[in-house]
Amino acid sequence: MEKLTCDRETAEWRKSSWSGPDGGNCVEVAELGGGRRGVRDSKQVAQPVLVFPAAEWRAFVGGLKVRRIGC
Template sequence: MLSASRPDLSTAVWRKSSYSNNEGGVCVEVADGYPALVPVRDSKNPHGPALLIPHHAWAAFIAGLKGECPAGR
C-alpha cells in the first residue's frame, strides 16, 4: 500500500517514451529515482497531474507490453 504522502516531483527529471514523436501523438513521460514508485505523466500537459505507479505494477505492465507475462496473469 502506498503512503499517504506524495513525493515531491518538482525536481523530477522526466524522460519521454521512445515511441513519442514531435507531432502531438500520444506521449507519456516517466521519472526515475523514486524508490518503489514510477511517476508517469502526459508529456503534453507537463504541469498536470502525475500518476504514481508501484514499481512492481509498472514492471508487470512493461513485461506485458513486451509479451513476457504468462497468460492469465
C-alpha cells in the same frame, strides 16, 4: 504526500520512445523514490501524475514486452 510532490518536481522526465516527433500524444516517465514510476502527459506537466508502485510497473513493462514479441 509532500515527498511525492518533491519527487515529481525534481524527477528527470524522459519521453517515451513510442512518442512521435510530430508533437502528438507524448508520454513521459520518471523514476520516483522507492522504486515508483511516474507517468505524465508531456503537454500537460502541471496536471496530476499517475504513480505506479515498483511491482506494478514491472508487471506493466513485462506485459508490454510479451505483447511486442507476440506481434
